[in-house]
Amino acid sequence: MYEGVVQELIDELGRLPGVGPKSAQRIAFHILQSEPADVRRLARALTEVKERVRFCSVCGNVAQEERCRVCADPRRDPAVICVVEEPKDVVAIERTREFRGRYHVLGGAISPIDGIGPDDLRIRELLARLADGSVTELILATDPNLEGEATATYLARMVSPMGLRVTRLASGLPVGGDLEYADEVTLGRAFEGRRLLDV
């Protein structure tokens, strides 16, 4: 429909996640009207990320050096490992400033329907990190959905002979949310996990 290069850009943009044909068109016309320097910066950011980002040799998080920022930080407690599915989960947890241990990024969750089994995740690497017995707690912070729960259960069983403390993030009502809008499962979990108020 469009002149060659415009259509090519729309097609390329349309392949990105969450970008439909209309958004691709809108972005393409925005690009057409942008300053050339801004577009070059975006193009460079795209190629640089591929050239310069790699994955941490220890935890699998994104990294610019051999180790990611968390693994390279000597102040982070190596005795506590928080297991997450994706690098973006690391960022979400870092944002809370609640956690001072290390991470292990699995690269996904067990999902038979998508053909993802335990061997497709970085579980062998996790077991290797636990082998010397220096880790005392493993926090399973996979997503609170079917795949994440299955992965957490699988991991908990795998590491149970090692005798370390294995925990799972609490499920419950989101802070600031409305009770009436919570789904039954979440509300059920919130009941199960209710805490005694010390007053």
Place this chain on the structure above:
Amino acid sequence: MYEGVVQELIDELGRLPGVGPKSAQRIAFHILQSEPADVRRLARALTEVKERVRFCSVCGNVAQEERCRVCADPRRDPAVICVVEEPKDVVAIERTREFRGRYHVLGGAISPIDGIGPDDLRIRELLARLADGSVTELILATDPNLEGEATATYLARMVSPMGLRVTRLASGLPVGGDLEYADEVTLGRAFEGRRLLDV
């Protein structure tokens, strides 16, 4: 929050229209996991569009040559000009295959609130095209909103001394839509513009 180059990419993506921080993050991680060749193709499409696309010297539509595909096509009727706001409107109209005339792209609509006046649009260029009297009909296809209507009214007044046929696209119910979901203004327009059924 992220390692340098990843954050840079997220920031750059977040500047695109309709891409919020969450989408920018999702796209960035998609890029991280894509094949390098795919990413290079996207980066090239971005820079090529800036290098190779220009605007048609006649109508202001996007073009890869001096004239756009419509203006360069001798089969298109030069006596009918359809005035639109943006190049994407040209594509929308071309898709209908209803129109065999030429276009004129204004580059926007009159919008005092955004500081866009008649001088910021390609109105002078339109008047120049009408000067020799060879155009017989001017179809005003600006958007059916406040700014588009204001622009159409302004143009209709400007060209009224030239004695050519000036038309406006019909407003009414969208085909395939539900009458009960139409807003009052659209429904009102549909009544105003009702047609006699020849049965």
